[in-house]
Amino acid sequence: MGQYQELRSLSQMGLVRGVPQPEAVDFLITCFGAEPEASRAVDLDIFDSARDSADPLPLLCLRCRISHAFETWLLVTYKRWREKTGIELGAMASYALDDDGELTIRSGPSERAPFTYAQIASLPAGLISPFSAEVLRSYDPALCGLPHWAKLKIQAHNELKAYFRQHGLLLISDWALLRNTSPTKVRQACEQHLRSGDTIEVLCALHRHYCDPYDFAKLKHKQKTGKASGWQPDLPFLTELAPAEDTFTTLDRLKAIAQAIRRFMTEKANQSLDQAAEAGYEAADLASLSSTTDNDSPSPQELKALIDVALQRAMDQLMPQVLASSGSNTNLYRCLWGGWAEGLKQRPLANRCGTSQGTVSKLLKPELQASAIATAAAVELKRHPAFASCGQSVEAAERLVTALRNHLLEPEQEGDVAPLRRWVQNHLSQS
Amino acid sequence: MTEPITPMEVLPMPAEAIELSVEQPWSSPRAMAVAALRQVLAAQPTALPMGPETAAEDEGRMLSLNRFALQLVTSGISADQIEVDAKPWEEQATAPQLLLAAQVDEENAVVAFGGVLTGPEFLALAHAAERNGDQLLLAAGVFKGGLQRLLTLVQLLEPAALPRLAFGGMGVNVQRQVVTIADWLGGQLDGALQQVFGAQWQPLTQGAFFSGDAAAAERDALALVAIPLGLDGDQLVCGQAAEGCIERFVLQMVATGADPALPDGLVLRLIAAMTGDLLPDGLVITARQGSHEQRQTANSSTHIELVFGGGAELIDVSLSYPGSSDLVLPPLQLPG
Numbered sequence: 001m002g003q004y005q006e007l008r009s010l011s012q013m014g015l016v017r018g019v020p021q022p023e024a025v026d027f028l029i030t031c032f033g034a035e036p037e038a039s040r041a042v043d044l045d046i047f048d049s050a051r052d053s054a055d056p057l058p059l060l061c062l063r064c065r066i067s068h069a070f071e072t073w074l075l076v077t078y079k080r081w082r083e084k085t086g087i088e089l090g091a092m093a094s095y096a097l098d099d100d101g102e103l104t105i106r107s108g109p110s111e112r113a114p115f116t117y118a119q120i121a122s123l124p125a126g127l128i129s130p131f132s133a134e135v136l137r138s139y140d141p142a143l144c145g146l147p148h149w150a151k152l153k154i155q156a157h158n159e160l161k162a163y164f165r166q167h168g169l170l171l172i173s174d175w176a177l178l179r180n181t182s183p184t185k186v187r188q189a190c191e192q193h194l195r196s197g198d199t200i201e202v203l204c205a206l207h208r209h210y211c212d213p214y215d216f217a218k219l220k221h222k223q224k225t226g227k228a229s230g231w232q233p234d235l236p237f238l239t240e241l242a243p244a245e246d247t248f249t250t251l252d253r254l255k256a257i258a259q260a261i262r263r264f265m266t267e268k269a270n271q272s273l274d275q276a277a278e279a280g281y282e283a284a285d286l287a288s289l290s291s292t293t294d295n296d297s298p299s300p301q302e303l304k305a306l307i308d309v310a311l312q313r314a315m316d317q318l319m320p321q322v323l324a325s326s327g328s329n330t331n332l333y334r335c336l337w338g339g340w341a342e343g344l345k346q347r348p349l350a351n352r353c354g355t356s357q358g359t360v361s362k363l364l365k366p367e368l369q370a371s372a373i374a375t376a377a378a379v380e381l382k383r384h385p386a387f388a389s390c391g392q393s394v395e396a397a398e399r400l401v402t403a404l405r406n407h408l409l410e411p412e413q414e415g416d417v418a419p420l421r422r423w424v425q426n427h428l429s430q431s
Numbered sequence: 432m433t434e435p436i437t438p439m440e441v442l443p444m445p446a447e448a449i450e451l452s453v454e455q456p457w458s459s460p461r462a463m464a465v466a467a468l469r470q471v472l473a474a475q476p477t478a479l480p481m482g483p484e485t486a487a488e489d490e491g492r493m494l495s496l497n498r499f500a501l502q503l504v505t506s507g508i509s510a511d512q513i514e515v516d517a518k519p520w521e522e523q524a525t526a527p528q529l530l531l532a533a534q535v536d537e538e539n540a541v542v543a544f545g546g547v548l549t550g551p552e553f554l555a556l557a558h559a560a561e562r563n564g565d566q567l568l569l570a571a572g573v574f575k576g577g578l579q580r581l582l583t584l585v586q587l588l589e590p591a592a593l594p595r596l597a598f599g600g601m602g603v604n605v606q607r608q609v610v611t612i613a614d615w616l617g618g619q620l621d622g623a624l625q626q627v628f629g630a631q632w633q634p635l636t637q638g639a640f641f642s643g644d645a646a647a648a649e650r651d652a653l654a655l656v657a658i659p660l661g662l663d664g665d666q667l668v669c670g671q672a673a674e675g676c677i678e679r680f681v682l683q684m685v686a687t688g689a690d691p692a693l694p695d696g697l698v699l700r701l702i703a704a705m706t707g708d709l710l711p712d713g714l715v716i717t718a719r720q721g722s723h724e725q726r727q728t729a730n731s732s733t734h735i736e737l738v739f740g741g742g743a744e745l746i747d748v749s750l751s752y753p754g755s756s757d758l759v760l761p762p763l764q765l766p767g
Contacts, residue, residue, distance in 0.1 A: 077440045084443075155440075158453070161539055165450065169441040170539050172509055180507030182568070188754070226456045228537035262438030265509070268664075269439065318476055368447060371579045376476060379586050390587050394549055395671060397587040398580070 003038040004028055004046070007060075008067035010097045014090030016071055021064060021101055027057035038065060043146045047139070050117040056103045059117055062146065063099050063132040069147035070096040070131075073154060085167040086356020095160040099130035131157070142235060144251045156230045167358040174258035175231060179214050181261050183207065189257070189264035196256035203257050206242060206250070213240055298386055306384060307377070308419075311408065314376035315423045322369055323427065329363070334428060336364045341424035366409065370420055374404035442509060445534070445543035447577050453540045460505040462488040464533035467542035468503075471578055472496075479585060491516055493527060497585040500595065502527035506571060508536035508543060513574070514566040520557070520598050526550060528593040531581055532574035546574035547581045550596040552672055555627040557598070558759050570666045575675055609745060609764050612686045612694050615654035624761065629670020630658045653694050654686040658760075659704070662711055665754035678711050679704035682750070684763070693766055699748060700736035701729070709733060711752065718748045743767030 005024040011017050028035050031049065036042045043065065050058035074096060078089045105120065106129070107113040120128065120137040128134050135153045139146060152174065154160065161171045181189070186207045190200045221231040233254075238247035298306070323337060335353040349364070350357045378400045381387040390397040408420040417425070449467040457463045465487045472479050481487070482495045494501040506513040513532050519525045530553050532545040548556070561568040576583075584593075610624055615632060624630040633655045660669050661676025673679055680703045686694035701716055703709060710729035717726045718737050721744040727735040739746055745762035 073440060080439065081441065081443075156538075162453065164441055165444070165539055165541065168444045170444050170508065170536055170541060171441050172536065173538060176507055176536075176538055177509055180510035182510075182512040184754070185511045222456075228457065229539070259438055262440070265442070266439045269443075321476075365447075368579070372475075372582075375579070375583045375586055378583070379477070382587060391589045392592045394584065394588065394593070397583060398576075401583050401587070 002035050003065045003068045004042070004061040005035060005064060006068075007064045007099060007101045008071040008097055009100060010090060010093045014088075016074075016089065016093050016097060019101055021060060023057055023103075024061045024064060027055075027061060038068075040145050044141055047141060047146070050136075054114065054116055054118065056115040059115060059120075059136060060101065060103065062136055063101070063130075065146060066132045066135055066150045067097055067099060069150040070154060073151050081167075081169060083357070084361075085169055085358030086350070087164070087167050087169070087358065091163060092160065095157055095163065096131050096154050099132045105130075105133060127158075138232075140235065142247055143233070143238070144248060144255070148251075148255060152232060156232065158229060161229065166362075167356070168362050173229075173231075174255065175214060175218075175233065177258050177261055178207065178210055178254060179218075181207075185264070186257060186261065189260040192267075193260040193263035194256060195259065196253070198253055198256065203253055206253050207257055209241055210254070213237060303386060306381060306386070307404065307407070310377035310380045311373065311404065311419060312423075313380065314373045315408075315420065318373050318376060319369065319420075319423060319427065323424070332359075333363065336360060337424050338428050340364055340366060341421045341428065343421070366420060367405075370405045370408040371401065373408060373420070374401045377404055444541060445508070445545075447579070448541050448543040451540040451542065455540075457537065457540070459488065459490070460507075460533075460535035460537060461490055461503065463535050463537070463540065463542050464503055464505050464544075465494075467533065467544070468531075468578075471582075475582070477586065479582075491518075493519060493525070496529075496581070498590045499529055499585050499588075499593065500527045501581075502530045503533060504530065505533045505535050508534045508539075508541065510534060511571050512561075512568045513545075513571050514563070515553075515569055516565055517557070517562070517567045517598070518565050520553070523595050523597040526595040526597040528590065528595060529581065529584065530574075531578075532571065534571065544578040544581070545571055546576040547584065548574060549584070549593055549671075551627050551629075552670065554596055554598070555629070555669055555672070558627075570664070572664045572666055573668060573672060575663075575672065610761050611764055612654075612684075612697060613766050615656055615686050616692065616694065620656060624656070624658075627670070628658050628760065629673070630656050632656050651687040651689055651696070652685050652698075653688055653691060656684045656686075658682040658684070660701075660750070660758070661704075662752065665752065667750055667752050667758045669758060680708075680710055680714075682716075686765075695741040695765060697739045697746060697763065697765060698736060699739075700734055701727075701750075702734040707733060710735065713753045715751045716748070717751070718746055720744050720746045739765070741765055 005021050005028060006018045007021055008016055009019050025035060031045070032042075043062070046058045046061050049055075050062060074089065074092050078087060078092060081087050082089075103115050104112040105115040107119065107123065113119045115133070117136070120133045123137070128137070135150050138153065139149050143149065144152070155171060155173045164171045183204060187200065187204050190203055194200065194203070196203070217233070217237050218228075218231055222228055233251065235247050238250045242250045323333065332353055332355060336349060339349040339352050344352065346357045346360050350360050353360070378387070378390060378397070381400070382391050387400060390400045409418050411418045449470055451457070451463055451466055457466075469481065472481055479497045483492065486492060487494060494503055502515070502519060504513055504515050515530065519527055528550055530548040534543045534545055535541075556569055556573055557567055614620070618632060620630060620632040658669055658681065659673045660667065660680050660682055661673030662668075662678040663672065663676050668676065680701055683698070683700045683702065685698040685700070687696035687698060688694040699716060699718055701710055701714065710732050712730055714729040715726060716735060716737060717724065718739065720739055720742055725737040727737060729735055742765065745764055747762050748760040750758040
């Protein structure tokens with residue numbers, strides 16, 4: 001079934017499914033003599049019909065069309081991040097695929113009106129429901145194609161942003177991405193990942209002119225709305241950016257650059273993961289920590305005892321606060337730390353505690369706690385002459401903290417339990 | 432055929448990112464960074480005083496954290512370059528001791544502290560940094576260690592251990608401060624080479640440092656100074672910044688000569704930090720003495736080297752790598 005006559009919608013079961021719209025089919029056959037293939041020309045024809053008539057059906061066709069664009073965008077994001085973050089397609093879709101195909105729209109506390117272009121254009125400013133109505137009422141065909149506009153709008157959806165943030169993901173708009181990417185990186189990204197008929201020189205020149213007008217327009221947007229998010233380029237902005245070009249072409253070029261940057265960043269992110277896997281874990285080396293070598297310096301056993309005491313004191317001081325600072329998630333927090341202390345990895349931890357891997361990685365940060373404990377212990381150890389050099393040298397300070405942190409997280413011998421895990425086990429068993 | 436890359440539509444939140452209220456109308460990225468910093472400091476077991484109490488959000492305002500002068504710079508969260516106001520670094524009196532980078536996502540109200548540079552680390556990078564008026568552009572990746580590194584340094588170090596260093600004393604102008612190679616024989620190492628580039632002087636028993644076919648070339652070796660180098664992504668870094676790199680290598684500078692008190696030659700050699708490893712392909716060392724220029728490019732190489740046979744003219748040495756700013760050493764001088 002085509003994109004103008006099937007609405008991709010979220011079912012009550014939380015699944016995305018296609019809902020045929022027979023009235024949309026009738027409208028298309030009346031207008032086009034057949035069910036047309038999706039294209040920009042057809043989008044524009046139907047959009048003109050919607051603006052010129054009081055009939056809700058042309059808008060319904062466009063609502064269907066948008067829902068396909070939403071679904072594609074959501075699926076790409078979901079497939080990439082579901083494993084790592086535990087995002088759910090149903091939850092994501094609830095923000096965008098909330099259109100049930102009704103031919104009326106809520107126009108007041110208990111009133112409904114025909115779902116026409118005139119009606120949605122007359123509704124007060126602010127996010128309106130369904131989201132497709134918000135996309136369509138703000139759409140200007142001179143700017144870009146309708147599917148792309150749908151993508152731009154979803155990138156600026158504040159509630160969806162908040163959902164992603166809860167799962168450790170950041171929804172960054174193309175506009176911020178373009179602003180924050182250096183000319184050098186734009187060129188590299190375009191050289192490697194450009195999918196456009198334009199030359200790299202043309203695109204780099206456009207990007208060079210982008211930042212100042214963007215900063216100015218963003219500032220105006222903040223002053224007007226009080227928000228940093230939600231800005232979209234308008235015709236004056238695009239005209240100022242490239243006066244000799246039509247605005248549609250300019251936006252298309254900006255989109256091509258942003259996509260090239262995203263591909264470039266994706267490739268780099270994948271390489272970083274590979275490199276991190278190869279690099280492995282930095283070895284703990286408590287034996288190298290002493291800064292004195294004369295005969296009066298403590299023996300390795302004495303140093304070890306000093307370190308153990310300092311670490312124990314720092315754990316006693318810091319960890320109870322960490323384990324207690326759980327707010328409304330006390331049980332979940334205890335479950336996560338308890339599982340971690342037993343040596344469970346992220347996936348089994350998430351299963352045991354009935355949560356997502358994303359939540360595990362967000363709430364449970366033993367490396368961070370280990371660094372804080374190591375620093376606190378190092379502050380105490382620094383008072384001892386054997387460790388005095390860490391007050392005078394960046395390298396010595398960092399070497400000491402790194403070694404202490406690694407010692408907290410790694411067992412000294414095979415079969416041992418790492419000190420931080422052991423502390424958490426003891427603490428949880430007593431409380 | 433290469434599999435096409437599906438671009439990331441969302442980005443992973445950096446580890447240790449701090450989430451601020453999305454409801455609050457933040458006046459600027461810096462205001463968000465200051466708020467995030469205060470949030471972290473408030474959660475520390477030990478009180479770490481930060482000032483100024485008011486107006487810390489003002490752009491360009493120097494912060495004081497536990498008696499350390501701290502410059503706070505911000506960028507967008509996906510930025511690959513960070514602008515650093517160079518004005519405070521013009522004079523020793525105003526030069527910060529630490530430089531903290533905060534990457535701010537205004538749209539999501541998230542702040543990620545990329546990390547910290549000490550004064551010497553910053554000055555080493557400033558040499559070759561792109562400049563835009565008073566702003567120096569540094570790669571975002573050169574800031575290391577996140578906020579934890581800042582907390583470690585301000586709690587463990589004595590403030591005097593991080594001197595205020597300015598461009599005039601040791602920064603940009605250091606490129607024109609001549610390094611006298613003869614000083615190496617007595618164990619003296621130019622302060623700028625040591626502090627800015629992390630160079631290490633090593634006593635040399637003639638020829639003992641080298642093995643294999645390199646030994647013959649250095650049978651007249653008199654002194655060795657080594658600069659640790661690394662690739663941080665595509666960025667050439669040196670000194671301490673190189674220690675955390677996966678790709679690490681060393682620039683060895685060997686003073687040579689038949690007279691144990693008078694060097695009359697210089698060998699510049701790049702080798703991998705791990706014996707037998709290959710240097711990164713595309714790494715280039717260039718050295719010029721007067722009109723005589725030598726250049727070597729690593730290509731499946733375990734080492735590359737340049738040899739100068741004497742002359743009182745200054746030897747300008749630079750290292751480059753595709754996509755990186757060049758690393759330019761102060762001019763070196765052999766006795767005439």
